[in-house]
Amino acid sequence: MFPGAVADREAAAYAVVGAPLDASTSFRPGARFGPRRIREFGEQFDDYDHHTARHFTDLGVYDHGDIGPSADTAEYLTFLASAIAEFQRDGVVPLTLGGEHTVTVAAVRALDPDVFVCADAHLDLREEYAGDELSHATVTRHALSVADRAVVLGARTGSEAEWERASRGDVTVVPPEAVADWSPDLDGDSAYLSVDIDAVDPGFAPGTGTPEPFGVAPGELHDVVRSVAPHAVGFDVVEVNDRDDGQAATLAAKLLRAFVFAHADG
Structure with a gap:
């Protein structure tokens, strides 16, 4: 269970859903361990959030457990999209723990947002990667088949074709050095x-x-999460694996909590 996710299903305002997919990882596998590690390294945090003067255990967070891949x-x-859509129908905000980034496609299909906002080192605008049209490198392209536009924060690498696709009017790329000054322009969307x-x-x-060098600082990403959360119909944090001493999982758990606090306060 995600620490502090003490609500039962009937009383939930938020639902944590683990999605340990690890099918198309192209360099260092291990994303299947992400949900477990995020829950584990989230154990240490205080219940109280000084930004919002709220307690996490009061916010109706329920942990649905993992939906294992086929x-x-x-x-x-x-199948994952169906489960996420059911939460939305019940007025519950889904919080997905990856798993590789491909799991985001299910959530976007289920929730049908106007704008896809993604923090990512990669553009993920490929039509396929290594022959796989559902590769983790295709997520933003799939999201654009649902959302009207995409904002990719922190992107610093991609193929030539991806950068060409990113130059169209429905994609905004915010480089790492500009993320600190970015604010959401959603205009009711x-x-x-x-x-990621x-x-x-x-x-x-x-x-x-x-991993891709020259990225965003954790504090800057924290600010992004808190600024977008009040406008969001769902959230995920993905691509955490077991190849460190818990740094990535600790940050992921903290960002999920930040989303919930800011969303509940918005």
Whole structure:
């Protein structure tokens, strides 16, 4: 159970859903351990949040446990999307723990946001990677089949074709050095917020599948989460693996808590 997620299903305002998919990781596998590690390293935090003067245990967070992957990724995403959509129908905000970034596709399909806001080192605008149309490198492209536009915060790498796709009007790329000055311009639109932990510089969060130097600072990402949360219909944090001493999982757990506090306060 995610620490502080003490609500039962009937009383939930937020639902933590583990999605330990690790099918298309292209460099360092281990994302399947992400949900477990995020829960484990979230144990240490105080219940009280001084930004909002709220207690996490008062906010109706329920932990649904993990929805384990099947051998067929497309089938798994359909099943995961169905579970997430059920929470939305009940007025519960889904909080997904990855798992590789592909699990975000299920959440976006289920929640149908106007804007996809994603913190990520990579553009993830490929049509396929290594022959896989559901690779973790295709997430933003899939999100744009649902959302009207995408904002990618902290992106610093991509193929030539991805940068060309990112130049179109429905994609905004905010480089790492500009993230601190960014603020959401949603104008009443609903957002889905996805945090790929590799958006952060790997010096702070080395436990991820495809680390990319020169990234965002943790405090800057914390500010992003708190600013987007009041507008968001759902949240995920993904691509945490077991290749560090808990730095990435600790940060992921703290960002999930920040989302809940800011969303509840908004």
